Amino acid sequence: xxxxxxxxxxxxxxxxxxIWTWLLLLFGVGMAVFALNLTRKMAATxxxxxxxxxxxxxxxxxxxxxxxxxxIYLMVVVPLLFFAAFALSLVPDIVWxxxxxx
Amino acid sequence: MDLTTQSQPELTTALDSDDKDGLRQxxxxxxxxxxxxxxxxxxxGGLIGCFLLFEAAHGDFAEAAAHTNWKLGAxxxxxxxxxxxTMILAHSAAKAHDSLGTRLCLFATVFLxxxxxxxxxxxxxxxxxxxxxxxTGTFWSFYFAMTGLHGLHLIGGITANTVLLIAAVRxxxxxxxxxxxEYAGLYWHFVDVIWIFLFPLIYLT
Numbered sequence: 001x002x003x004x005x006x007x008x009x010x011x012x013x014x015x016x017x018x019i020w021t022w023l024l025l026l027f028g029v030g031m032a033v034f035a036l037n038l039t040r041k042m043a044a045t046x047x048x049x050x051x052x053x054x055x056x057x058x059x060x061x062x063x064x065x066x067x068x069x070x071x072i073y074l075m076v077v078v079p080l081l082f083f084a085a086f087a088l089s090l091v092p093d094i095v096w097x098x099x100x101x102x
Numbered sequence: 103m104d105l106t107t108q109s110q111p112e113l114t115t116a117l118d119s120d121d122k123d124g125l126r127q128x129x130x131x132x133x134x135x136x137x138x139x140x141x142x143x144x145x146x147g148g149l150i151g152c153f154l155l156f157e158a159a160h161g162d163f164a165e166a167a168a169h170t171n172w173k174l175g176a177x178x179x180x181x182x183x184x185x186x187x188t189m190i191l192a193h194s195a196a197k198a199h200d201s202l203g204t205r206l207c208l209f210a211t212v213f214l215x216x217x218x219x220x221x222x223x224x225x226x227x228x229x230x231x232x233x234x235x236x237x238t239g240t241f242w243s244f245y246f247a248m249t250g251l252h253g254l255h256l257i258g259g260i261t262a263n264t265v266l267l268i269a270a271v272r273x274x275x276x277x278x279x280x281x282x283x284e285y286a287g288l289y290w291h292f293v294d295v296i297w298i299f300l301f302p303l304i305y306l307t
Binding site: 006009012013016017019020023024030031034040043047048051054055058059063068069071072075076078079080082083086087091094097 | 132144172
């Protein structure tokens with residue numbers, strides 16, 4: 001293996017280990033939030049916020065979205081927007097029929 | 103080339119043969135995998151969206167979720183996060199044409215995936231023995247549907263990685279193997295991202 005490739009591999013691996021450490025730390029913080037006696041809304045906001053950060057870290061650094069073409073970004077973002085639109089479009093119906101118990 | 107004066111980001115960019123500019127520079131295999139993942143976002147997004155809407159409408163999922171084993175779920179989350187690390191290390195090794203590193207990391211990924219499935223089956227056995235099955239209630243229908251679908255995706259990923267491991271052992275040419283490990287890695291990380299959201303949604307509700 002060429003020494004340049006070896007050095008490049010070492011640099012990449014250091015970054016990947018650093019991201020993994022962050023993922024574990026964020027997971028630990030999420031579990032700590034779960035153990036605290038917070039209100040349901042606050043706990044849910046914090047826990048899902050942490051989950052979103054972890055997802056972004058995996059997408060950017062492990063799936064290399066950081067240096068991908070804009071088309072790939074659209075492939076990730078557009079389905080998420082569709083999903084959000086479908087879910088939000090049904091909220092008025094739920095509030096009308098059941099009342100919001102969330 | 104003097105490596106001591108060259109900054110590390112430049113080193114990575116210099117060796118990265120994929121030109122970011124131009125749609126035609128995206129390898130067709132990578133484009134196809136991302137396209138497939140986009141469709142999977144709609145599948146899981148639909149399930150997760152329905153779960154959230156039912157929870158908002160009825161608000162009784164917390165009581166049912168209390169019967170899930172969050173400790174095993176947390177352990178599985180750690181397993182899957184670590185498997186993502188081993189998968190990206192496999193890709194890094196394949197990119198550097200490191201045969202031993204590629205094989206070890208692919209083996210570790212497959213092993214961790216099997217551990218996840220083993221723990222999940224222990225959970226299922228416990229829940230079913232307590233009488234919680236898909237027909238027990240809405241929460242449990244969603245629970246078994248979402249975790250079952252996720253498990254099936256994991257089995258697919260384990261199968262793909264096992265095939266790649268065999269190919270690596272048989273010393274498949276790097277021009278082919280490197281790309282395949284990358285694409286399998288994209289799929290594996292996606293399965294991990296799905297679990298990152300499923301775990302708090304189901305276990306910590």
